[in-house]
Amino acid sequence: MAATSTTAKADPSGPGDRVLTAAQMRAAEQHLFQHGVDSFALMCGAGEAVAGHVARHWPGRDVVVLCGPGNNGGDGFIAAEALRRQGCGVTLLALRPIEAYRGDAARAAAGWQGQWLALDAANLETAVQPNALVVDALFGIGLDRSLDGAAAAAVNRCREAGAMVVAVDMPSGVSSDTGLVMGAAMLARQTVTFGWLKPGHLLLPGRLHAGALEVVPLAFDEASGRAGQQAGGPDIRCNGPASWILCLPRPGAMDHKYSRGHALVIGSAAMSGAGRLAARAARRIGAGMLTVAAPAEALPLFMADQPGLIARPLGRPEDLVEILLDSRISAVLVGSGMTPDAGTREAVLNALAGGRPVVVDGGGLTAFADRPQDLFVLGRPDVVLTPHEGEFARLFPDLGPELGKAARAQQAAQRSGATIVLKGSDTVIACPILRHDGVSGRVLVNREASPHLATAGSGDVLAGLVLGLLAQRMPAFEAAAAAVWFHSEAGFAAGPGLIAEDLPEQIPGIRRLIAEV
Numbered sequence: 001m002a003a004t005s006t007t008a009k010a011d012p013s014g015p016g017d018r019v020l021t022a023a024q025m026r027a028a029e030q031h032l033f034q035h036g037v038d039s040f041a042l043m044c045g046a047g048e049a050v051a052g053h054v055a056r057h058w059p060g061r062d063v064v065v066l067c068g069p070g071n072n073g074g075d076g077f078i079a080a081e082a083l084r085r086q087g088c089g090v091t092l093l094a095l096r097p098i099e100a101y102r103g104d105a106a107r108a109a110a111g112w113q114g115q116w117l118a119l120d121a122a123n124l125e126t127a128v129q130p131n132a133l134v135v136d137a138l139f140g141i142g143l144d145r146s147l148d149g150a151a152a153a154a155v156n157r158c159r160e161a162g163a164m165v166v167a168v169d170m171p172s173g174v175s176s177d178t179g180l181v182m183g184a185a186m187l188a189r190q191t192v193t194f195g196w197l198k199p200g201h202l203l204l205p206g207r208l209h210a211g212a213l214e215v216v217p218l219a220f221d222e223a224s225g226r227a228g229q230q231a232g233g234p235d236i237r238c239n240g241p242a243s244w245i246l247c248l249p250r251p252g253a254m255d256h257k258y259s260r261g262h263a264l265v266i267g268s269a270a271m272s273g274a275g276r277l278a279a280r281a282a283r284r285i286g287a288g289m290l291t292v293a294a295p296a297e298a299l300p301l302f303m304a305d306q307p308g309l310i311a312r313p314l315g316r317p318e319d320l321v322e323i324l325l326d327s328r329i330s331a332v333l334v335g336s337g338m339t340p341d342a343g344t345r346e347a348v349l350n351a352l353a354g355g356r357p358v359v360v361d362g363g364g365l366t367a368f369a370d371r372p373q374d375l376f377v378l379g380r381p382d383v384v385l386t387p388h389e390g391e392f393a394r395l396f397p398d399l400g401p402e403l404g405k406a407a408r409a410q411q412a413a414q415r416s417g418a419t420i421v422l423k424g425s426d427t428v429i430a431c432p433i434l435r436h437d438g439v440s441g442r443v444l445v446n447r448e449a450s451p452h453l454a455t456a457g458s459g460d461v462l463a464g465l466v467l468g469l470l471a472q473r474m475p476a477f478e479a480a481a482a483a484v485w486f487h488s489e490a491g492f493a494a495g496p497g498l499i500a501e502d503l504p505e506q507i508p509g510i511r512r513l514i515a516e517v
């Protein structure tokens with residue numbers, strides 16, 4: 001079967017922007033088989049696509065192909081034979097003797113016309129010379145335990161030799177569902193994958209092991225992708241405008257400042273900067289009106305900083321309840337820059353009781369570390385929790401990294417009933433609303449963000465962006481995802497030397513750019 005390959009830069013995630021787990025991928029594959037696609041033809045398409053990729057990027061180079069025990073190895077045999085026929089010098093090392101292969105992989109192995117070498121330490125040392133070009137076809141989506149023995153030795157040898165590795169489907173050793181390294185993992189320059197991206201290509205550290213990604217659709221289409229996701233697990237996609245642009249607020253001729261959205265930031269005296277940054281971000285993303293409620297001594301700071309906002313004193317807890325009587329307030333941010341204590345807890349609970357969409361950030365999350373159930377407001381998907389890893393671990397101590405970031409965020413969303421933004425360089429946004437088509441929720445993975453965002457106050461800006469979009473009545477999951485996307489774009493736009501104060505100022509330019517989308 002001829003493989004069609006895509007190398008789209010803007011969104012290389014294949015048909016749609018789905019991201020499939022290993023189980024979903026297998027279900028998508030079954031869907032194809034039920035509709036007459038031949039499994040060996042699919043493997044041939046995969047192997048030939050890898051060979052085509054290698055020939056395009058390194059024309060005329062000798063190549064070492066490492067074949068594992070299953071179908072990933074099968075793809076390797078097909079690629080090796082295709083390259084050999086093109087006149088490439090190919091050395092092939094296999095983890096199994098030829099007679100031990102089964103199914104399509106056995107058929108692919110039987111088609112290899114070159115020499116057969118065992119994948120062992122001695123052969124690795126001879127074959128993988130410094131700067132060798134290596135096709136890693138050891139393990140793909142079937143990896144289910146840590147690499148050891150010869151497979152681990154292959155990873156080490158490639159690393160020692162500074163080999164340029166092209167990974168087939170997954171860099172071997174990276175879990176396709178979690179992006180976690182199992183024992184040891186190939187550090188690939190490039191990864192050629194099939195059908196759709198897998199979470200492990202996007203989540204850390206897998207993203208760093210995968211290098212540049214090429215998605216080859218093969219025979220996979222929208223119907224098989226949908227069938228794959230409906231077989232179980234969440235609908236995972238890459239975060240981008242396609243996921244939320246239709247509900248991005250746009251002011252119209254009939255709008256006035258209140259109708260555009262009135263956001264409320266609960267500020268603190270100890271760290272007023274957090275609320276100030278959030279307020280500025282909420283206004284830059286389009287909230288028509290912004291009120292800060294903060295201890296009286298902090299109010300002059302807010303007012304001097306931003307003449308366009310309204311400041312109201314917050315002394316007693318009842319003050320917040322009174323402020324929330326104003327029905328024009330359309331969303332609330334609580335927790336940024338607040339100390340994690342009983343007073344903050346009360347402010348969060350009062351904000352939630354106000355019945356508006358609420359963003360809970362920073363100290364507002366940690367204040368519930370010893371009683372997370374009190375924060376979990378089942379049936380309130382308009383509540384957005386924005387934890388970084390530390391805050392997440394305090395609220396969901398049992399949802400550890402071993403589950404993978406996509407699954408952790410999804411389970412946290414379902415447990416809390418809230419939209420979850422699990423921050424980091426690979427921020428994941430999860431929706432608590434279950435669907436009725438067998439898909440257990442929606443998850444978006446932000447592809448990449450500027451590491452310059454790792455600076456104090458950057459999270460406060462993100463919280464403010466979510467607030468500003470919620471205030472404009474954008475649904476919470478979409479608001480959270482759009483905010484994360486704007487935030488990472490702002491990080492790239494500001495670039496080196498970025499400080500949190502720069503981020504809100506980048507928003508209008510980015511907003512203008514996507515107005516045309």
Ligand SMILES: NC(=O)C1=CN([C@@H]2O[C@H](COP(=O)(O)OP(=O)(O)OC[C@H]3O[C@@H](n4cnc5c(N)ncnc54)[C@H](OP(=O)(O)O)[C@@H]3O)[C@@H](O)[C@H]2O)[C@@H](O)CC1
Binds near residue numbers: 071148169194
């Ligand atoms: N679906 C698709 O889109 C397409 C799929 N295609 C290709 O098929 C690949 C999936 O093939 P696969 O299912 O045979 O799994 P694969 O990754 O080769 O692992 C093989 C076996 O290794 C074992 N094993 C696991 N971990 C281990 C470890 N650490 N150390 C040692 N052994 C370990 C484990 O078997 P076990 O030993 O448990 O019996 C496992 O079953 C996919 O990635 C893609 O390249 C394309 O051809 C066409 C499109």
Ligand SMILES: Nc1ncnc2c1ncn2[C@@H]1O[C@H](COP(=O)(O)OP(=O)(O)O)[C@@H](O)[C@H]1O
Binds near residue numbers: 362427449457458460
């Ligand atoms: N290495 C990184 N690469 C990209 N984005 C990052 C990185 N580290 C942090 N971020 C982003 O920066 C923000 C930091 O938020 P947070 O940890 O709450 O900081 P703060 O509380 O100081 O504002 C988050 O949006 C996070 O996703």
Ligand SMILES: [K+]
Binds near residue numbers: 137140169170
């Ligand atoms: K591989």
